[in-house]
Amino acid sequence: SDLPSPEDDLQLSDVTLHIAYENGLPFRTGFELEFRDEHDQVIETVTGEPFSPVSFMIDGAQVDSESRFVMQSNSGMTEIRLDQNQMENLYRTRSIRLIGDLATSQDDISSEVKLRADDAITLRINASMQTTIRVN
Numbered sequence: 001s002d003l004p005s006p007e008d009d010l011q012l013s014d015v016t017l018h019i020a021y022e023n024g025l026p027f028r029t030g031f032e033l034e035f036r037d038e039h040d041q042v043i044e045t046v047t048g049e050p051f052s053p054v055s056f057m058i059d060g061a062q063v064d065s066e067s068r069f070v071m072q073s074n075s076g077m078t079e080i081r082l083d084q085n086q087m088e089n090l091y092r093t094r095s096i097r098l099i100g101d102l103a104t105s106q107d108d109i110s111s112e113v114k115l116r117a118d119d120a121i122t123l124r125i126n127a128s129m130q131t132t133i134r135v136n
Contacts, residue, residue, distance in 0.1 A: 003091040004131065012090065014130040015082040021058050022122045024073040026113035027102035028060045029121065034097040035089070043092050053099075054080050058121070060104070068114045098123070 004010040023029060032053040035043045056078050061070040082090070104113055 003093075005091045006088050009134040009136075011132050011134065012087040012129055013132045014128075015087050015090065016128050017054065017080045017082070018077065018126045018128065019056060019080065020075075020077045020124040020126075022073050022075045023058050024061050024070055024119050025102070025121050026060050026063045026068075026070050026115070026119070027104060029058045030101045030103075031056055031058070031123075032099045033125075034099060035086075035093045036095045036097055037092050038094045040095065043089055052083070052086065054082070054086070056080060061119075063113055068112055069116060070119055 004012060017033075032055045034053050037043050058076070058078075059074050061074050062072040063069065064071040
């Protein structure tokens with residue numbers, strides 16, 4: 001990676017993930033971004049603890065009460081700032097695994113929902129980074 005390591009004079013001072021989504025599924029979705037190294041292992045901190053995953057939730061699409069199919073998707077944007085530990089270990093990241101959990105709405109837990117072949121969820125993830133330079 002060409003991101004700075006903790007020993008470099010150039011340091012990450014702020015990293016924000018910008019996640020735009022359109023959820024056309026009738027499920028509330030929880031996501032985790034797992035940061036993985038060149039051996040496809042979850043990155044561990046210097047103390048041996050797992051690198052904390054970045055997580056976020058997206059509400060499900062609106063469901064028609066009679067047909068039980070999606071009638072309107074849910075769109076939005078969320079921003080997540082990485083903490084200091086995550087920024088310091090980001091240079092070790094070679095891949096990010098997206099893990100999702102799907103669940104029907106808490107308000108609608110006893111009702112069924114129906115899916116169409118073209119129901120989908122779309123995510124776009126961008127990052128903005130700020131750096132500072134150490135001058136001796």
